[in-house]
Amino acid sequence: MIYLKVKPKEVKKYKGGYPLISKDTIYNCQDLQEEGQLVTLVDDKNHFIAQGYYGRQNKGYGWLLSWKEGESIDQSFFQRKLKVALDGRIDFFSDPDTTAFRVFNGEGDGIGGLTIDYFDGYYLINWYSEGIYQFKSFVIESLTNLTDVKGVYEKKRFNINGKYIDDDDFVTGERGEFPIIVKENGVRFAVYLNDGAMVGVFLDQRDIRKTIRDNYASGKTVLNMFSYTGAFSVFAALGGAEKTTSVDLANRSRPKTIEQFSVNGVDYEAQDIVVMDVFNYFKYAAKKQLKFDMVILDPPSFARSKKHTFSAAKDYKDLLKETIVITEDDGIIVASTNSASFGMGKFKGFIETAFKEMNGKYKILEEFTLPKDFRTTPAFKEGNYLKVVFIKKIIG
Structure with a gap:
């Protein structure tokens, strides 16, 4: 000790x-x-x-x-923490329309550096340091004691020389046949627990996708920037969007987005899927005078391409200014960030400054933070990292 x-x-x-x-x-x-x-x-x-x-x-x-002096940090400690977390997700386990969600969220559930996600019977453990990885046997034993596990996979998200540790991610149980098709509010996602750092969908955006589908997408032209596998686009299309355009720099974003449209019976050929540096697409769209009824802006906290480096804390305001240019009057901007380095107040400040510098007006329609399965603790405000604001661009 x-x-x-x-x-x-x-x-x-x-x-x-x-x-x-x-x-x-x-x-x-x-x-x-x-x-x-x-x-x-x-x-x-x-x-x-x-x-x-x-x-x-x-x-x-x-x-x-x-915070209890003398408490043993052993397998039974981990099992108690995990049981409380699992009991708190009973409503998710009993929902047939959502079969992918978080069952353990780090410090919010009492063990920082560890998250566990559920994918239709399979569990994915994320280890964020070599330190927490030393407790692997405690976590695995606790999980298998408490749940009916089809199989367990893991991601070692602690870097060695800045690189993701790309081992065989299978841990125990049955190996999955990928893709596993999971559901989120009735929408299907193809996920891969055995294919690098990312699985195909970010579960923390569940409430945002549902809101777009149910309340905003109908009849709209929708631009999805930093689109990854097109999850926002799929929900928009299923919500009756006139057309979606998905833009991402990664070459694999196109086949992944096609797959997500296809497992939901959406004709991907009726949608636009663009593999391009997002920063270049802003310039292209402005030059071509393209405008969209809704623009979804969900960049990573930090991104680097050959010609551009983006930091949410420094550059989000300028990204919003470029977004305003290609958003129709009375259109909607869904501004999202997962940066933990600033709070909602500062994020709204970026929005206000961007519109002021563009001589524009706006109205905040609604805002979101993490969904309830991503449990947080009031003592660690930065743990509630997600900030999403639905903004209406007002004429005049």
């Missing part, structure tokens, strides 16, 4: 349940040696604050797991 001494000004925060161990809040991070080792946080009088584990993840040095 390593004892980490917390800086005095940080003690209250940690006692209040803040779960992330960081270099800036601890005096003796240099004492940390092997990822996965258990640590105890103490104040300057060596009084117990909390205990957790050492695991490097982004700017963090690990996560706190328990």
Whole structure:
């Protein structure tokens, strides 16, 4: 057990349940040696604050797991946490129209660095540090004790030299026959748990896709930027969109988007699927004077192409300005970001500044954060990373 001494000004925060161990809040991070080792946080009088584990993840040095002095961090601890999380998703398990959702969401469910997603009987574990990966046997045993598992897959999302660890992702149970066809609010998705870092759909956007389908898409021309596998486009098409245009730089986005349209019986040839640098497409659309009734803007927090580098914290406002140009009057912009480095208030500030600099007017129609299966804790606000705003571009 390593004892980490917390800086005095940080003690209250940690006692209040803040779960992330960081270099800036601890005096003796240099004492940390092997990822996965258990640590105890103490104040300057060596009084117990909390205990957790050492695991490097982004700017963090690990996560706190328990505020009970003397509590054992063992297999039964993990099983208790997982059982509470699974019990909290009973409504999802009983919904025949949605068979893909998150069953364990990191620090929101009490164990930072670990997420588990459910795909119609298969479970996908995401490990975000070498530290949490040291507890793999506890997690697997807990999962198999508590659930009827078809099979378990994993993604090691801790980088080595900046690269995803692309091992055989199968862990236990039966190997899946891919794609697995799952449902989300009645819409079908083809997912691959054995094919690199991404599986084919981002589950945190569930409420946004449903809202687009049910309330906004009918009769609209829809542009889906940074479209990945076209999930927004599929929902828009099924919601009665006149036409969808999906734009993404990745070559594989085209066959993946065709597949998602096809498993839902949508004629992909009636849609536009464009493989192009999104930043170049903005210029192309403006030059051709193309305009859309709805533009969905969901960039990654950070993106790099041959000619462009994008950071949501620095560049989202300018991306919105380019979006405003190609949005019809009275049209809708769905502005989305998964950047944890700023909150909803700052995000709305980007929107306000973008329209002001374009001499435009707008109205916020509705806004979203993470869906309820992506549980968060009030003590760690940055864990509620998703921010989505439906904006109406007002004439005059």
